[in-house]
Amino acid sequence: MFGLNRPDLLDGRVRAFTTACLVIEGWHRRHLAEDPSAGGIARALLESPFVDVVYSLARLDPDIAETVLEEQTLPALKAWRGVYGTAPALAR
Numbered sequence: 001m002f003g004l005n006r007p008d009l010l011d012g013r014v015r016a017f018t019t020a021c022l023v024i025e026g027w028h029r030r031h032l033a034e035d036p037s038a039g040g041i042a043r044a045l046l047e048s049p050f051v052d053v054v055y056s057l058a059r060l061d062p063d064i065a066e067t068v069l070e071e072q073t074l075p076a077l078k079a080w081r082g083v084y085g086t087a088p089a090l091a092r
Helices: 007-032 037-046 051-058 062-068 073-084
Strands: none
Touching: 007 037, 007 051, 007 073, 037 051, 037 073, 051 073, 062 073
């Protein structure tokens, strides 16, 4: 009815998902290294146009996450949940 499954929109959602995963992985590497730039990366992601993708990732059931996410994304997402939770929040 609304045409939300058009190829261009589907492609955009896939790209937003991929980008969010990569940025969360980059944040995680810096977070583990206690690099102060980790907060800036999180802030940029939380203020990005695809922040809803980030919230959806954070709310994924762990069993589903293991199926749909790459192996290196899983620990990053777990750490993200530990710092930012699963609901909209301001970057710390």
